Amino acid sequence: MRVKDTLNIGKTKFPMRGRLPETEAQREKLWEDNKVYEQRQKLNQGKPTFILHDGPPYANGNIHIGHAMNKISKDFIVRYKSMAGFRAPYVPGWDTHGLPIEHQLTKMGYDRKKMSTTEFRDLCRKFALEQVDKQRTDFKRLGVSGEWDNPYLTLAKEFEAQQIKVFGAFAKKGLLYQAKKPVYWSWSSESALAEAEVEYHDVVAKTAYFCEQVIDGKGRLDNDTYLVGWTTTPWTIPASEAVAVNPKIIYAVVKPANDDRKFVIADELVAKCAEKFGWDEYEVVDRLSGQDMDRMTSKHPYNDKEMLVVNGDHVTLEAGTGLVHTAPGYGDDDYQVGKKYGLPIFAPMNDQGVLTAENGPEFDGVFYQDADDISLDLLKKHHALLKQEPLEHSYPFDWRTKKPIVFRATDQWFVSIDKMRDEILNAVDEVKYYPGWGKVRLHNMLKDRGDWVISRQRVWGVPLPIFYAEDGTPIMTEETINHVSDLFREYGSNVWFERDAKDLLPEGFTSEHSPHGQFKKETDIMDVWFDSGSSHQGVLAERDYLTYPCDMYLEGSDQYRGWFNSSLICSVVLSGHAPYKSIVSQGFTLDKDGKKMSKSIGNVIDPNKVVKQMGAEIIRLWVMSADTSADVRVSMDTFKQISDAYRKLRNTFRFLLANTADFDANDDTVSYEKLESVDQYMVVKLNRFLKEMRDLFDEYDFMTAYKKLINFVNNDLSAFYMNVAKDVLYVEAKDSHARRSMQTVFYDILVTLVKLLTPILPHTTEEVWEYMDEPEQFVQLTEIPEPRTYANEEELLNKWDDFMEIRSHVLKALEEARDAKLIGKSLEAQADLYLTDSQKTLLDSMNADAGLLFGVSALHVHDADQAPADAEKFNDNVAVKVSVAAGETCQRCRMVKEDVGEDAVYPMLCARCAKLVRENFPETVATGLEK
Numbered sequence: 001m002r003v004k005d006t007l008n009i010g011k012t013k014f015p016m017r018g019r020l021p022e023t024e025a026q027r028e029k030l031w032e033d034n035k036v037y038e039q040r041q042k043l044n045q046g047k048p049t050f051i052l053h054d055g056p057p058y059a060n061g062n063i064h065i066g067h068a069m070n071k072i073s074k075d076f077i078v079r080y081k082s083m084a085g086f087r088a089p090y091v092p093g094w095d096t097h098g099l100p101i102e103h104q105l106t107k108m109g110y111d112r113k114k115m116s117t118t119e120f121r122d123l124c125r126k127f128a129l130e131q132v133d134k135q136r137t138d139f140k141r142l143g144v145s146g147e148w149d150n151p152y153l154t155l156a157k158e159f160e161a162q163q164i165k166v167f168g169a170f171a172k173k174g175l176l177y178q179a180k181k182p183v184y185w186s187w188s189s190e191s192a193l194a195e196a197e198v199e200y201h202d203v204v205a206k207t208a209y210f211c212e213q214v215i216d217g218k219g220r221l222d223n224d225t226y227l228v229g230w231t232t233t234p235w236t237i238p239a240s241e242a243v244a245v246n247p248k249i250i251y252a253v254v255k256p257a258n259d260d261r262k263f264v265i266a267d268e269l270v271a272k273c274a275e276k277f278g279w280d281e282y283e284v285v286d287r288l289s290g291q292d293m294d295r296m297t298s299k300h301p302y303n304d305k306e307m308l309v310v311n312g313d314h315v316t317l318e319a320g321t322g323l324v325h326t327a328p329g330y331g332d333d334d335y336q337v338g339k340k341y342g343l344p345i346f347a348p349m350n351d352q353g354v355l356t357a358e359n360g361p362e363f364d365g366v367f368y369q370d371a372d373d374i375s376l377d378l379l380k381k382h383h384a385l386l387k388q389e390p391l392e393h394s395y396p397f398d399w400r401t402k403k404p405i406v407f408r409a410t411d412q413w414f415v416s417i418d419k420m421r422d423e424i425l426n427a428v429d430e431v432k433y434y435p436g437w438g439k440v441r442l443h444n445m446l447k448d449r450g451d452w453v454i455s456r457q458r459v460w461g462v463p464l465p466i467f468y469a470e471d472g473t474p475i476m477t478e479e480t481i482n483h484v485s486d487l488f489r490e491y492g493s494n495v496w497f498e499r500d501a502k503d504l505l506p507e508g509f510t511s512e513h514s515p516h517g518q519f520k521k522e523t524d525i526m527d528v529w530f531d532s533g534s535s536h537q538g539v540l541a542e543r544d545y546l547t548y549p550c551d552m553y554l555e556g557s558d559q560y561r562g563w564f565n566s567s568l569i570c571s572v573v574l575s576g577h578a579p580y581k582s583i584v585s586q587g588f589t590l591d592k593d594g595k596k597m598s599k600s601i602g603n604v605i606d607p608n609k610v611v612k613q614m615g616a617e618i619i620r621l622w623v624m625s626a627d628t629s630a631d632v633r634v635s636m637d638t639f640k641q642i643s644d645a646y647r648k649l650r651n652t653f654r655f656l657l658a659n660t661a662d663f664d665a666n667d668d669t670v671s672y673e674k675l676e677s678v679d680q681y682m683v684v685k686l687n688r689f690l691k692e693m694r695d696l697f698d699e700y701d702f703m704t705a706y707k708k709l710i711n712f713v714n715n716d717l718s719a720f721y722m723n724v725a726k727d728v729l730y731v732e733a734k735d736s737h738a739r740r741s742m743q744t745v746f747y748d749i750l751v752t753l754v755k756l757l758t759p760i761l762p763h764t765t766e767e768v769w770e771y772m773d774e775p776e777q778f779v780q781l782t783e784i785p786e787p788r789t790y791a792n793e794e795e796l797l798n799k800w801d802d803f804m805e806i807r808s809h810v811l812k813a814l815e816e817a818r819d820a821k822l823i824g825k826s827l828e829a830q831a832d833l834y835l836t837d838s839q840k841t842l843l844d845s846m847n848a849d850a851g852l853l854f855g856v857s858a859l860h861v862h863d864a865d866q867a868p869a870d871a872e873k874f875n876d877n878v879a880v881k882v883s884v885a886a887g888e889t890c891q892r893c894r895m896v897k898e899d900v901g902e903d904a905v906y907p908m909l910c911a912r913c914a915k916l917v918r919e920n921f922p923e924t925v926a927t928g929l930e931k
Contacts (some may be wrong), residue, residue, distance in 0.1 A: 027763050178414070646764075
């Protein structure tokens with residue numbers, strides 16, 4: 001028999017390499033074949049409910065790394081809740097209407113203007129469903145568990161029917177109105193946009209300082225006086241109807257030495273403007289307030305039009321001249337002041353951003369951006385241009401087409417936010433936010449939000465269920481709304497485009513006695529934010545096993561102005577409360593340089609590529625490690641680093657499996673009271689770790705949980721417990737109390753870690769589970785253990801914390817001895833400790849070989865005052881001296897002992913090992929051992 005045959009070397013077939021790209025997909029098929037998700041739902045029947053309502057990603061193209069981060073984060077929470085005492089079904093969903101799908105079909109060569117609306121909508125539907133299938137495959141491959149065969153789609157009949165009823169709630173409360181007012185208009189999409197569909201980019205504008213001659217100065221200003229306006233959009237000057245001044249600002253009448261005209265400028269800005277205009281010498285000949293100027297008139301700089309001077313609080317001194325060119329058809333502030341003064345709401349532009357002849361013959365058929373130069377040339381021609389200069393500023397863009405937009409007055413349907421703002425803001429206070437600043441952000445978004453434009457001039461979406469009487473009166477009664485909802489539930493929203501208005505109305509409306517005459521139907525569709533904002537009805541209220549309000553919405557931080565926002569508004573109108581009890585918001589994924597990921601730049605990361613190279617578990621562990629509450633930088637190097645952490649976890653599982661391979665939890669478990677002291681210590685540490693992890697999971701703080709996990713594995717397990725365990729596990733007799741005591745704790749650690757990490761790394765934990773002797777087929781069908789407490793744990797922890805402090809000094813001294821080439825491995829060392837009486841008493845009370853816990857072959861303890869000058873001294877009266885251990889290396893335990901060779905039968909063993917071999921392998925007494 002060889003020496004190694006007398007050791008209890010742990011063995012397991014659990015592979016060191018996971019081959020994740022191959023094995024994960026096989027495991028996912030196994031889960032699907034065995035309906036593991038469905039089994040979990042059955043197990044959880046009757047338990048308290050936790051519902052995370054999925055925010056619908058847009059059905060267009062493969063997923064990106066931001067999608068992966070979002071869905072995996074949700075999966076962490078749902079899986080954790082499912083294994084922690086909750087019924088937590090998860091229904092994934094998709095946003096399937098909207099402009100991007102129309103754009104994709106246009107790129108594919110389809111011209112919607114050359115086919116019927118229903119034909120084009122059928123193509124949109126087919127495309128959307130193809131994208132859903134593509135993304136569903138991607139999400140499932142990330143190990144995300146849910147009702148993939150029964151997701152929610154905003155194009156589904158039952159969803160559309162519920163959406164119509166939500167619209168009806170707005171109509172019933174008188175919150176809908178039609179008006180011609182400026183909205184975000186996307187000429188590239190040929191549609192109005194909501195605030196949530198707008199993003200901002202820096203652009204360089206051609207700003208103009210220009211003047212308008214006073215016609216009626218109300219006795220205060222002469223006709224040789226000119227009002228100096230300022231604009232960043234010269235193309236809007238043809239639509240100018242007024243000049244706005246602030247009633248509280250003081251204005252100066254300035255006479256330059258080199259001009260026979262006088263100019264009105266805000267008094268505070270005179271010096272700054274004079275420098276711009278090249279007025280080396282000038283005189284302020286009068287001052288007056290904006291209030292004094294109210295309802296004066298001036299002449300348009302180049303059109304035959306009289307302008308009104310109006311008062312507006314929106315006028316500031318931050319830029320320009322303190323006088324603002326006002327075109328009520330091209331801006332909200334302008335519109336508001338225009339309504340107040342009864343000005344025309346004039347926006348002579350077509351849907352494609354092309355100006356019409358109403359601007360003047362020079363502008364007819366000109367794209368608005370090209371009209372800047374025409375307008376500037378006309379200002380020069382009429383001697384009205386005082387200064388033209390570039391200005392870099394932030395400007396709104398269509399977030400889908402990435403083209404600039406305009407503010408343009410068009411006939412649209414709006415939701416009045418003002419009428420219910422207080423109720424909405426009160427609902428904000430009902431919700432818990434992660435992170436906490438989300439409450440302020442959502443509150444501010446809603447506090448300052450303007451009315452919601454909900455109409456869109458497109459075809460792929462849910463139509464506005466509005467009828468018009470012969471005189472143009474809109475009809476949207478409870479009866480008509482419910483009837484349309486019922487039609488949509490039966491036929492889908494295509495029926496709106498397939499039938500005439502009279503065939504969409506309930507019985508009685510179209511009789512010859514109807515007072516409404518010939519009916520028409522609205523052709524605009526609803527804003528897609530109204531689609532997703534209604535999902536709490538289309539999903540939560542529609543499916544009786546879900547709950548409304550739900551427990552959580554989790555999405556990117558942009559959704560404070562998007563889905564969080566529109567959902568809250570719709571829910572408050574319908575039910576008077578928020579649709580969610582909590583909001584978790586996440587940042588965006590950035591590249592390694594901190595730039596936003598973009599396909600056009602080429603800095604995106606395809607999750608499918610990472611899965612094929614490294615496995616989905618690497619992405620999942622990365623999500624756990626990231627601070628998702630803020631923007632997250634990520635690169636392929638990030639995943640390589642996470643792979644190292646994954647390997648450490650995998651090897652930890654392997655070590656625990658190998659060293660419990662001969663342990664039967666039913667027969668070999670040692671009760672806590674009979675565990676060795678070091679094993680009790682680790683049980684207490686394990687349960688405190690478990691409690692901290694569960695507390696962090698309950699707060700959705702997975703990044704801190706990741707740090708706790710790595711610290712526990714690297715320090716508590718690898719650097720300490722598993723390190724000191726080797727001597728007991730390998731060297732002691734197989735059934736010895738010391739070994740079974742340690743194996744009891746090893747198995748406890750293994751079971752706890754496997755269950756605790758199943759929400760994070762389900763592929764890996766299920767693989768580990770197959771090598772464990774547990775009754776359940778799948779670890780996903782178990783419960784995460786509850787932390788346990790013990791009567792003696794405070795005393796035990798205090799004792800071991802004091803010991804670990806001494807140990808840290810010994811380890812430091814050993815490290816320095818290694819650096820000095822005095823020793824190689826720590827088992828080559830002898831440690832002399834110089835301790836106080838209380839520290840010596842502590843060592844005596846450990847009920848363990850302290851030398852093994854320190855990792856040295858020989859340990860000698862002395863009084864503190866005996867420490868020699870060359871001992872390393874520490875600030876808690878501990879001194880340590882490391883030297884080379886005397887004796888020979890035992891071929892069995894690898895410790896250096898002076899009694900090696902004393903046993904004639906086993907000359908290569910120390911006395912301890914010789915005794916163990918003699919007792920446990922008596923057949924070797926006659927034959928001896930081979931190396």
